[in-house]
Amino acid sequence: MADQITKRSENYSQWYNDLIVKADLAEQSQVRGCMVIKPYGYAIWEKMQGILDSMFKETGVQNAYFPLFIPKSFFSREAEHVAGFAKECAVVTHHRLMNDPDGKGVVVDPSAKLEEELIVRPTSETIIWSTYKNWIKSWRDLPILCNQWCNVVRWEMRTRLFLRTSEFLWQEGHTAHSTAEEAQEETSRMVNVYAKFARETMALPVIVGHKSPNERFAGAIDTQTIEAMMQDGKALQAGTSHFLGQNFAKSFDVQFADKDGKLQYVWATSWGVSTRLMGALIMAHGDDNGLVLPPALAPIQVVMVPIYRKSEERDAVLGEMNLLKENLSKMGVSVKIDDRDTLRPGFKFAEWELKGVPVRLAMGPRDLQSGTVEVHRRDTLTKETMSLDGIEGHIVQLLSDIQANIYRKALAFREQNVEKCDNWEDFKEKITQGKFLLCHWDGTAETEQKIKDETKATIRCIPIDSYVINEEGVDIYSGKPSKQRVVFAIAY
Amino acid sequence: MADQITKRSENYSQWYNDLIVKADLAEQSQVRGCMVIKPYGYAIWEKMQGILDSMFKETGVQNAYFPLFIPKSFFSREAEHVAGFAKECAVVTHHRLMNDPDGKGVVVDPSAKLEEELIVRPTSETIIWSTYKNWIKSWRDLPILCNQWCNVVRWEMRTRLFLRTSEFLWQEGHTAHSTAEEAQEETSRMVNVYAKFARETMALPVIVGHKSPNERFAGAIDTQTIEAMMQDGKALQAGTSHFLGQNFAKSFDVQFADKDGKLQYVWATSWGVSTRLMGALIMAHGDDNGLVLPPALAPIQVVMVPIYRKSEERDAVLGEMNLLKENLSKMGVSVKIDDRDTLRPGFKFAEWELKGVPVRLAMGPRDLQSGTVEVHRRDTLTKETMSLDGIEGHIVQLLSDIQANIYRKALAFREQNVEKCDNWEDFKEKITQGKFLLCHWDGTAETEQKIKDETKATIRCIPIDSYVINEEGVDIYSGKPSKQRVVFAIAY
Numbered sequence: 001m002a003d004q005i006t007k008r009s010e011n012y013s014q015w016y017n018d019l020i021v022k023a024d025l026a027e028q029s030q031v032r033g034c035m036v037i038k039p040y041g042y043a044i045w046e047k048m049q050g051i052l053d054s055m056f057k058e059t060g061v062q063n064a065y066f067p068l069f070i071p072k073s074f075f076s077r078e079a080e081h082v083a084g085f086a087k088e089c090a091v092v093t094h095h096r097l098m099n100d101p102d103g104k105g106v107v108v109d110p111s112a113k114l115e116e117e118l119i120v121r122p123t124s125e126t127i128i129w130s131t132y133k134n135w136i137k138s139w140r141d142l143p144i145l146c147n148q149w150c151n152v153v154r155w156e157m158r159t160r161l162f163l164r165t166s167e168f169l170w171q172e173g174h175t176a177h178s179t180a181e182e183a184q185e186e187t188s189r190m191v192n193v194y195a196k197f198a199r200e201t202m203a204l205p206v207i208v209g210h211k212s213p214n215e216r217f218a219g220a221i222d223t224q225t226i227e228a229m230m231q232d233g234k235a236l237q238a239g240t241s242h243f244l245g246q247n248f249a250k251s252f253d254v255q256f257a258d259k260d261g262k263l264q265y266v267w268a269t270s271w272g273v274s275t276r277l278m279g280a281l282i283m284a285h286g287d288d289n290g291l292v293l294p295p296a297l298a299p300i301q302v303v304m305v306p307i308y309r310k311s312e313e314r315d316a317v318l319g320e321m322n323l324l325k326e327n328l329s330k331m332g333v334s335v336k337i338d339d340r341d342t343l344r345p346g347f348k349f350a351e352w353e354l355k356g357v358p359v360r361l362a363m364g365p366r367d368l369q370s371g372t373v374e375v376h377r378r379d380t381l382t383k384e385t386m387s388l389d390g391i392e393g394h395i396v397q398l399l400s401d402i403q404a405n406i407y408r409k410a411l412a413f414r415e416q417n418v419e420k421c422d423n424w425e426d427f428k429e430k431i432t433q434g435k436f437l438l439c440h441w442d443g444t445a446e447t448e449q450k451i452k453d454e455t456k457a458t459i460r461c462i463p464i465d466s467y468v469i470n471e472e473g474v475d476i477y478s479g480k481p482s483k484q485r486v487v488f489a490i491a492y
Numbered sequence: 493m494a495d496q497i498t499k500r501s502e503n504y505s506q507w508y509n510d511l512i513v514k515a516d517l518a519e520q521s522q523v524r525g526c527m528v529i530k531p532y533g534y535a536i537w538e539k540m541q542g543i544l545d546s547m548f549k550e551t552g553v554q555n556a557y558f559p560l561f562i563p564k565s566f567f568s569r570e571a572e573h574v575a576g577f578a579k580e581c582a583v584v585t586h587h588r589l590m591n592d593p594d595g596k597g598v599v600v601d602p603s604a605k606l607e608e609e610l611i612v613r614p615t616s617e618t619i620i621w622s623t624y625k626n627w628i629k630s631w632r633d634l635p636i637l638c639n640q641w642c643n644v645v646r647w648e649m650r651t652r653l654f655l656r657t658s659e660f661l662w663q664e665g666h667t668a669h670s671t672a673e674e675a676q677e678e679t680s681r682m683v684n685v686y687a688k689f690a691r692e693t694m695a696l697p698v699i700v701g702h703k704s705p706n707e708r709f710a711g712a713i714d715t716q717t718i719e720a721m722m723q724d725g726k727a728l729q730a731g732t733s734h735f736l737g738q739n740f741a742k743s744f745d746v747q748f749a750d751k752d753g754k755l756q757y758v759w760a761t762s763w764g765v766s767t768r769l770m771g772a773l774i775m776a777h778g779d780d781n782g783l784v785l786p787p788a789l790a791p792i793q794v795v796m797v798p799i800y801r802k803s804e805e806r807d808a809v810l811g812e813m814n815l816l817k818e819n820l821s822k823m824g825v826s827v828k829i830d831d832r833d834t835l836r837p838g839f840k841f842a843e844w845e846l847k848g849v850p851v852r853l854a855m856g857p858r859d860l861q862s863g864t865v866e867v868h869r870r871d872t873l874t875k876e877t878m879s880l881d882g883i884e885g886h887i888v889q890l891l892s893d894i895q896a897n898i899y900r901k902a903l904a905f906r907e908q909n910v911e912k913c914d915n916w917e918d919f920k921e922k923i924t925q926g927k928f929l930l931c932h933w934d935g936t937a938e939t940e941q942k943i944k945d946e947t948k949a950t951i952r953c954i955p956i957d958s959y960v961i962n963e964e965g966v967d968i969y970s971g972k973p974s975k976q977r978v979v980f981a982i983a984y
Binding site for chain 1: 609619
């Protein structure tokens with residue numbers, strides 16, 4: 001199994017694709033740029049959804065559902081937004097097929113042309129704010145805190161499974177507030193929800209910060225982001241939260257009467273994470289044997305592989321395993337017993353390593369006699385023989401240790417690969433070696449663009465909660481004055 | 493509040509629309525035929541999803557995700573299927589917008605025409621079976637039991653909120669099996685899951701049966717259905733499960749090597765329920781005061797309304813309510829305290845009745861003194877004053893009683909409105925009075941069609957588990973021999 005995966009050192013990008021396909025996470029569909037998320041991959045995404053959804057709801061957010069289609073004219077209402085978003089998209093122009101008059105099959109019925117074309121949503125600000133117009137009359141109607149889990153489409157020329165696909169799944173939160181301050185607080189609250197989720201659930205260390213103007217969401221006043229480092233040293237933007245000011249309220253004429261009866265435009269935020277998180281999870285923790293799942297997201301946390309020759313041995317081992325499974329299930333641990341009779345244990349070991357199951361237990365007739373079990377950790381690839389006595393508590397603790405260790409390992413890797421840099425020649429060299437560089441920047445879009453043109457590096461963020469270095473200095477490229485360092489990296 | 497709703501007796505259809513809008517369940521969007529599902533409506537749908545999803549998983553089903561778009565040519569592969577499905581649909585023909593050369597706004601870029609048009613999925617058999625082709629080689633790969641929760645689009649000329657919208661949300665299960673028997677068992681298993689869910693969770697009595705050939709799903713060999721009676725006596729098809737034979741396997745060339753190494757075509761099922769269930773829930777249980785929610789689906793099971801004049805009274809009552817809320821929450825009851833200070837209790841009572849909350853508790857200063865609370869049931873609109881001592885246990889029991897009572901009431905209504913009928917003149921009269929008629933049918937599509945043409949009545953199903961009457965008789969219309977009675981009704 002594992003030898004079917006390209007090694008990371010040979011070709012990181014191929015390793016990523018191999019892993020996704022071999023671990024049954026997803027595959028290319030027969031529709032250009034669209035993926036099929038397979039059951040094992042979808043089970044991980046469902047876990048992400050469940051945990052995030054609870055976190056959103058704890059902050060007062062409610063789920064809702066808005067239409068898939070957006071009338072073309074809506075995209076003309078918010079000028080900046082359309083420039084950033086409405087270009088590469090799926091356009092519905094007709095609403096009927098008919099039998100091909102020339103023979104078999106079906107053709108588009110030319111008489112069923114829509115009066116106005118519909119765009120498959122690339123993001124839903126426009127349709128949602130046109131709806132909020134009817135929901136909001138007075139300050140009493142605010143805040144509105146809605147989220148939707150849905151599919152969106154952005155026509156992509158070059159696609160990669162999970163990272164960039166024409167259709168992807170995501171959640172998009174859209175909130176409406178009576179003051180700028182409240183909307184800004186919401187923007188920060190949600191980026192912090194994402195950071196907490198990334199760190200605690202995905203075991204993914206992230207840098208929280210503001211985007212530079214060039215990298216902001218189309219139509220936003222401020223975009224906050226969580227940025228993660230992959231094992232090739234590239235950055236992956238894992239979630240964003242936008243303060244939209246009154247831009248959409250003005251475009252869709254959404255006003256509320258304040259407590260003095262005065263009409264004011266509503267303040268907005270939007271925030272989202274997508275199936276891209278699956279890509280981050282794979283690339284941050286996977287190794288040459290396959291996926292490494294943090295226990296908090298593993299659909300199967302413990303797999304048990306019976307070792308036997310004779311059918312009496314099989315029965316005895318499976319009997320013991322079923323007891324253990326029952327006990328662990330009661331403690332909230334998800335367990336699978338791999339009792340397939342046609343495969344050798346070694347094959348099963350490799351398969352579950354490929355699929356990233358955090359803990360593997362193997363048990364044979366000799367273990368039964370001695371009251372022991374072999375416990376294997378996916379994260380360290382180490383194993384030890386342990387007593388069955390009290391094993392349940394040990395496994396619960398082990399899962400918690402693995403979760404912490406995966407985070408620690410990813411954090412240590414990042415720490416090794418974040419450097420201050422003050423020399424342009426060094427910058428050009430180090431940025432290609434997969435470093436995040438903390439550099440002074442003069443704050444202009446012009447300099448940022450020139451650096452990108454020369455090196456492909458972009459400002460990933462102006463850090464908020466770690467790597468915050470407020471100090472005087474000079475821009476690494478232009479030599480102009482700067483007041484703080486920002487994070488440069490080459491991004492996915 | 494409630495007086496804003498049309499009475500059922502005046503205009504049942506208007507009552508339905510009024511209720512949906514006033515209870516904040518959903519609304520028409522600005523996109524023709526597409527609805528916005530508002531947070532309160534979506535919370536009910538989420539409850540349905542959660543419970544159904546667990547029931548599916550208990551049978552071994554796993555979730556996955558397949559593309560939104562289907563290449564047009566796929567629809568030409570399964571002849572019957574295309575005839576039934578591919579006609580009224582959303583067709584994507586272009587993948588880019590551009591700035592309008594003549595001025596403001598955006599237009600479709602004519603140079604970005606797709607080589608092959610893409611259809612927004614009206615159902616996913618074709619794209620899924622084209623995918624299964626790559627997943628299935630041997631009998632070891634079977635069965636495949638996949639489900640997806642997603643949106644689908646069927647271009648509808650006349651739409652009604654939840655019942656018939658161009659875009660709707662649903663789940664579609666697609667399973668692959670090595671034998672016809674196993675696929676048939678799966679078809680029955682899933683229709684029974686739907687029936688159990690309808691009866692136990694939605695408190696909706698349903699008739700389980702086979703569809704007549706005219707009413708079968710396009711491409712199915714057998715369609716099983718659950719049919720519910722609404723309060724106007726019309727039938728609503730609430731869920732279907734299809735045995736697809738080898739039709740899709742043959743169209744997409746999906747074969748497996750059996751244990752003898754012989755190639756065989758795979759056997760298929762598909763099954764689905766949609767946001768239409770929301771319509772069934774509303775129409776089966778609602779009354780002139782608004783929605784009546786079965787406790788199993790109520791986002792808020794108990795609402796508490798404080799009664800007070802002075803702020804000390806308010807504090808004291810809310811203090812007691814918070815204690816009670818905490819105790820009830822621990823017992824798994826979802827509680828909301830309506831502490832809005834700007835609204836009178838009577839207004840709040842009407843609002844929560846409109847929203848169908850099963851139990852309402854009102855408490856004032858005198859209740860505090862006497863250690864009592866006023867308990868109001870939404871289903872019967874009755875109230876009684878009860879001691880606070882042991883109230884938690886009483887409420888849990890009450891919720892269970894309400895769940896049972898709503899079912900019993902709907903069942904009694906149906907029983908009163910299902911009749912045997914053996915006379916064609918009677919048939920024509922009674923079918924317009926909102927009756928389900930148990931009639932003999934000669935088994936021909938021709939007779940079924942004639943009855944539909946004359947009366948709009950269709951065969952809702954050939955019953956399996958209730959109203960099964962196997963007896964000799966003569967067709968109510970043609971007079972030809974018949975071996976069992978079927979259910980005729982006018983349907984939504």
